[in-house]
Amino acid sequence: MDDKRYIDLIKSTNIADYSDIKGIIIIKPYGYSIWNNIKIIFDKILIKNKYNNLYFPLLISKKLFQLEYKTLNIIPKECAIVTHSRFKINNNKLIVDKKSKLNEELIIRPTSETVIWSTLKRWIQSYRDLPKLINQWCNVIRLEMRNKFFIRNSEFLWQEGHSIHSSKKEALLEIKKVKKMYKKILKNYLCIPFITGYKTFKETFLGAKFTYSFETITKEKGKSIQLATIHYLSNNFSKVYNVKYTNIMGKRVCTWGTSWGISTRLIGAIIMIHNDKKGLILPPKIAPIQIIILPLIDNYKIKRIIIYLKDILKKSNITFEIDDNFNITPGKKFYKYDNMGIPIKLIIGINEIRNNTVELIRRDTFQKYYLYINNNIYIKILKILNSIQKRIYIFAKKRMRTKTYFVKSFKSFIKKINRNCGFYATYWYSNSKNELTIQKLTQYTIRCIIKKSNKKHKCFFSNKYTNTKIILGKSY
């Protein structure tokens, strides 16, 4: 899918639109509904894992950032900074009233570690207060130079989970738990295959000891998309904000933290991964509409069938919509709903009335089924929804595999990337300078370090011996 097709698809399916500010988009009902489904699913997973939702403020004072700089050398980039509070009129034009300059600048959150950890100090006194497992669904702003619908917006919606623990061991265990949580939603619900691993030092979140990431590639282009990240904060933020607790021995000791997130970028990933010539193919479990019912003629018998079907679908928790606008021809409707990626079309016309059936067409294969209308019809429908869910995951996974290559030398790497974009596995002797050189030469970056083997191998770039295996990819 080229960029134009991607943008066209988002616009024609009413998922999102541009706003009048560069890099900031409007998420329309159909798109928001996808996000909302992701949210509902992940919220359940969070609750199961004992997380509590809460909300921290949008604006953060500068003095907190100053603290982080002092201790961890974090320099915030790409922030929106609020400096004034008032306008005045000059020559019939609105201008910022310089007299209204704020004593201290406020920063719109690019992420919330700052405001959360500075608050935790007051919430955590004893080992009995730990662990603290919190999550918030919110928007953040990171002013980027270059933008792309959902993949890189200046404002995006996300979930940020934060956990604070009494020991290093417990914090690391929590990271394992979060990995499972993300694996579950990405694979079982969004049907997105992925690779996982640690970010290089250069790409690690500022203030984190390590960053663990989930990466995938797009259908045609084979470009990399980062789906989720988990940061192990160690006791770094505990040091900055002096978040300490009294342990069972009566000693005051530091806390250990993690933070992690998934964002509306996932919508972009879904679009880029699940599509064909006819448009989107949404995974049934997050599709805003799972079934579109299309009566072909305006007829009382059909109306009766629809009422009957409605009842059954509602009882089986299948989301559906009925399009009984007869001013639009069937062909046009078929194209429209195919484009929107609705998993199943149910068609009812004269033939169906005669045979007491409905015609079912699944979006992924366009296979047709004729189902008898009776109380058990939902069983077959659920089966097909499930089958679509599984099939699109398997297909995406196969595709990712065929787009994953192994290279031994930089020379063969260069040769191959000219032909195929994708994931490139190789051995790597850690060196930030070389990392940058590779990026400049090829536009490829190290997506993640996937494992450390026992055997030593030659680094594909420096020829030094190493046991580190990495995946390279071309990012959006």
Next chain:
RNA sequence: CGGGGUGUAGCGUAGCCUGGUUAAUCGCGCCUGGUUUGGGACCAGGAGAUCAUAAGUUCAAAUCUUAUCACCCCGACCA
């Protein structure tokens, strides 16, 4: 911030080089009426644009000149 490009109706565009009954073409979409309706229907009619903004050249500017602004693509930044 560097290099390139584009601004004409809700969207996509023609016209610009060579200024003149062109206050603007065509397609999609929208509205009204009718005939249609099993994979993007057709006919008839209709609404909708101070041609990005500002200044200049000229008898005359969408068209030429200058400035400004916005957006897009390619780099640096990046969940």
